Amino acid sequence: MVRAREMGIEIGFMPIGPKNSIGDVQGVSVGHVTLDDGPVKTGVTAIIPGPGNTFRHKFPAGCHVINGFGKSVGLVQMEELGTLETPIVLTNTLSVGDCVRGLVDEMLALDEGIGDTTGTVNSVVCECNDGFLNDIRGLNVNPRHVGEAVRSASPDFSMGDVGAGKGMSCYQLKGGIGSSSRLVDLDGVRYTVGVLVLSNFGEMRDLSIDGIKVGKAIFREAPPERLKEQGSIIAIVATDAPMTSRQLKRLCKRASVGIVRTGAYIGNGSGEIALAFSTAYRIPHEGVKPVEVSPVSDNLANRFFRAVVEATEESVIDSMLLSSPVEGREGRKRRSLAEFKEHIVGGYERC
Numbered sequence: 001m002v003r004a005r006e007m008g009i010e011i012g013f014m015p016i017g018p019k020n021s022i023g024d025v026q027g028v029s030v031g032h033v034t035l036d037d038g039p040v041k042t043g044v045t046a047i048i049p050g051p052g053n054t055f056r057h058k059f060p061a062g063c064h065v066i067n068g069f070g071k072s073v074g075l076v077q078m079e080e081l082g083t084l085e086t087p088i089v090l091t092n093t094l095s096v097g098d099c100v101r102g103l104v105d106e107m108l109a110l111d112e113g114i115g116d117t118t119g120t121v122n123s124v125v126c127e128c129n130d131g132f133l134n135d136i137r138g139l140n141v142n143p144r145h146v147g148e149a150v151r152s153a154s155p156d157f158s159m160g161d162v163g164a165g166k167g168m169s170c171y172q173l174k175g176g177i178g179s180s181s182r183l184v185d186l187d188g189v190r191y192t193v194g195v196l197v198l199s200n201f202g203e204m205r206d207l208s209i210d211g212i213k214v215g216k217a218i219f220r221e222a223p224p225e226r227l228k229e230q231g232s233i234i235a236i237v238a239t240d241a242p243m244t245s246r247q248l249k250r251l252c253k254r255a256s257v258g259i260v261r262t263g264a265y266i267g268n269g270s271g272e273i274a275l276a277f278s279t280a281y282r283i284p285h286e287g288v289k290p291v292e293v294s295p296v297s298d299n300l301a302n303r304f305f306r307a308v309v310e311a312t313e314e315s316v317i318d319s320m321l322l323s324s325p326v327e328g329r330e331g332r333k334r335r336s337l338a339e340f341k342e343h344i345v346g347g348y349e350r351c
Contacts, residue, residue, distance in 0.1 A: 001160060001321065001322045001323075001324065001336075001338055002321065002338070003020070003318050003321060003322065004209070004210075004314060004317050004318055004321060005020065007321075007341065007344065007345055008345065009209065009210055009317075009344070009345075010210075011180075011209075011210050011310055011313050011314040011317065012182070012306070012309070012310030012313070012314070013306075013310075014182040014183065014184070014306060014307055014310055015182065015183045016180065016181055016182060016183065017181035017182070017183055017192055017194070019155065019156065019181065020179075020180055020181055020314075021155075021157070021159075021179035021180065021181055021194060021196070022047070022179045022181065022194030022195060022196040022236065022238050023154075023155035023156060023157060023179070023194070024155075024181040024192050024194050025181070025192050025193075025194040025238040025239060025240050025279060026192075026240055026279060027049070027050035027051055027279050028047070028048065028049060028050065028155065028194065028238050028279065029047075029048045029153035029154050029155050029157070030045065030046065030047050030048070030153055030154070030155075030157040030179075030196065031045070031046045031048070031148075031149040031150055031151065031152035031153030031154065031157065031163075032044065032045050032046075032149055032152065032157065032158060032162045032163030032164075032177075033145040033148045033149045033152070033163060034162050034163055034166050035140055035141065035145075035166065036166055038329075039134070039135040039138070039328060039329035039330070040134065040135055040138060040140045041130065041133045041134040041135075041166045041167035041326060041328045041329070042091070042092045042095070042130055042134040042136070042140060042141060042164070042166055042167045043091070043141070043145070043162065043163040043164050043165070043166045043167075044089060044090070044091050044095075044099060044102075044141060044145045044146055044148075044149045044163055044164055045089070045090040045091075045149060045162075045163035045164040045165065045177060045198065046087045046088070046089050046090075046146065046149035046150045046153055047087060047088040047089075047090075047153075047196060047236055047238075048087045048150065048153045049084055049087065049088070049238065049277050049279065050279050050282075053110055053111055054084070054085050054086055054087070055085045055086070055107055055110065055111050055114060055121055055285060056111065056284065056285045056286075057282035057283070057284060057285070058083040058084060058085045058282060058283040058284075058285065059083065059084040059085075059277045059278065059279065059282065059283070060082060060083060060084075060243065060244060060245050060248060060277065060278045060280075060281070060283060060293075061078055061082060061083055061084035061245060061248060061275065061276065061277040061278075062078070062079075062082060062245045062246070062247075062248030062249030062250075062251070062252055062275070062276050062277075063075050063078050063079055063249065063252055063273070063274065063275045063276070064249055064252035064253050064255075064256075064273070064274050065272075065273055066253075066255075066256045066259075066266060066272035066273065066274065067266050067267075067270055067271060067272045068271065068273075069232070069268070069269050069270055069271040070126070070127065070232060070271030070273055071093055071096050071127055071271075072096070072124075072125065072126040072127060072234075072271075072273055073096055073100050073123060073124065073125045073126075074086075074122050074123055074124035074125060075124075075273070075275075077122040078122070078124065078275070081245075082244070082245025082246075082248075083245070083283055084124065084275075084277045085121060085122055085285075086103055086106075086107055086121060086122065086123050086124055087103065087106075087124075087150055087153075088124045088125075088126065088236055088275060089102075089103050089123075089124065089125045089126070089146055089149070090125075090126050090127065090128075090163070090164035090198045090234055091125065091127055091141055091164050092127055092128065092129065092130045092131075092134060092136055092141065092164065092167065093127045093128065093129040093130075093131070093136065094136050094137070094139060095127070095139065095140075095141035096125050096127050098139070098141050098142050098143050098145075099125045099141065099143070099145075099146050100123050100125050101143040102142070102143030102144060102145065102146025102147060103123040103124075103125060103146050104121065104123055105143055105146070105147065106146060106147050106150055107121045107123070108121075118285065118286070124275070126198070126234040126273060126275070127164075127232075127234075128164070128168055128198050128200035128231070128232040128233065128234060128271070129200065129231070129232060130164075130166070130167030130168050130169075130200065131167075132167070132169050132328070132332060132334075133167040133168075133169065133326055133328030133329065133332055133334060134166070134167030134328055134329065135328075135329045136167075149163065157179075158177075159176070159177045159178055159179055159318060159319065159322045160174075160176050160177060160178075160319065160321075160322030160323040160324065161174055161176040161177075161322075161323040161324055161326055162176065162177055163177055164177065164198050165177035165198055165199070165319065165323070166326075167326070167328060168198065168199060168200040169200055169231065169334050170199040170200060170201060170202055170231070170316065170319060170320050171201075171202035171203065171204050171206065171207040171215060171262075171263065171320070171337075172202070172203060172204040172224040172225070172227055172334075173204065173207075173218075173320055173323075173334055173335055173336065173337050174320060174323035174324065174325060174326055174334040174335065174336050174337070175199035175200050175201075175319055175320055175323065175334075176198070176199060176319045176320075176322070176323045177196065177197070177198060177199075177319055178196070178197050178199060178314075178315035178316055178317070178318040178319025178320070178322065179194065179195060179196040179197070179315050179318070180194070180195055180310070180311040180312075180314035180315045180318060181193060181194040181195070181311055182306075182307035182308075182310055182311050183307075184241065184303045184304055184307050186296065186300060186303070191239060191240055191241040191296075191304075192239065192240050192241075193237065193238070193239045193241070193251075193304060193307035193308060193311060194237070194238045194239070194311065195235060195236065195237050195238075195255070195258075195308060195311035195312050195315045196235075196236045196238075196315065197233055197234065197235050197236070197312065197315040197316055197319055198233065198234040198319075199233050199315075199316050199319040199320065200231045200232050200233060201231030201232055201233050201259075201264055201267075201270050201272070202231060202262070202263060202264050203215075203227055204218060204219045204223075204224055205219045206263035206264065206265070207262065207263045208261065208262055208263040209262070209317055209344055210313075211261075212344070213263075214340070214343045214344050215263060217340075217343040218337075218340050218343055221340070221343075222335060222340075231267075231270050232270055232271035232272065232273075233259055233264075233270075233271075233272050233273075233316070234273055234274075234275075235252075235255040235258075235259070235272075235273070235274040235275070235312055235315075236274075236275050236276075237251050237252060237255060237274065237275065237276035237277075237308055237311075237312075238276070238277055238278075238279065239251070239276070239277075239278050239279070239280075239304070240278070240279050240280055241278060241280060241296050241304065242278060242280035242281060242293055242294060242295050242296060243278045243280070243295050243296060244293065244295050247295060247296070247298070247301070248276040248277065248278060249276070250301065250305075251274075251276045251304060251305070251308050252274035252275065252276045253274070254305045254308040254309050254312075255274040255308055255309075255312045256272065256274070257308075257309045257312075258308065258309040258310065258311070258312025258313040258315075258316070259272060259312060259313075259316065261309070261313045262313055262316045262317065280293075281293055317337075320336070320337035320338075321336075321337050321338050322338075323336050323337070323338075324336055325339065
């Protein structure tokens, strides 16, 4: 399995980080638990925003609902307060409750004051529906899987059909976890923007890679089942640039551009949700003094917008290229985009 850049496809113009993933943002790590047993094709992915007690020392954050056909938890408080105080957990739609419980368990073990001497915790869990391949009614994810994913987290992590991405479909091919990064230079000061996606959306004929309409060629070779667009995608944006929650929300909105550039039109039953956080500073839970922040100027926002767009687009494509073919429940199958390299490379060379 190879990434787009290993095939000679360079999406966008901006330089990438050494890992070309969200792990290029200092302190950010990702862990997975993958459940792969017959009709069980699902799992949990945890994005850890940084070291230490995230409840006592929160991260500035923002979120944006592009299309709200989703069951995410924790966005209301994030929208109101502009902070992230737990890891971000991804899973399938019907396992959100179990993952909230698992994340609460992890936070209670981390901080004995939660729910006692201080307030409760705002767990953040997002989802996509993997029921095409996965026995989603089996409720096979349980709370302990969250802790396992958190403890396995590393800046170097697997992508493709792993963790929450195991049972996901994208453009009627295999989807899953993808990630990419971009470097932003501001007068000699270099910042990193990293994106991670859980991809589960799209109709095959719409698929575009760096402007090349490869989906039509793949459709002619391997026409899939008829589909009404009703998938989803979760996009997580991280940066080490100092930004306010307002600015981070603006980054979230630009993730939609990267998604659409791959061919999506954001269908009625599709849930597209983006979250963003900055690691540049932390916000004390019980701080009494104002937090001094010198955010980047909005006059420079376009550089960060482009970084998010490019990294989101590349993350979606890599989530597919790095996924293996999967056979799930009732013999349902999803082929890997990597099986159609001739359409991708051939089209790219013609351009």
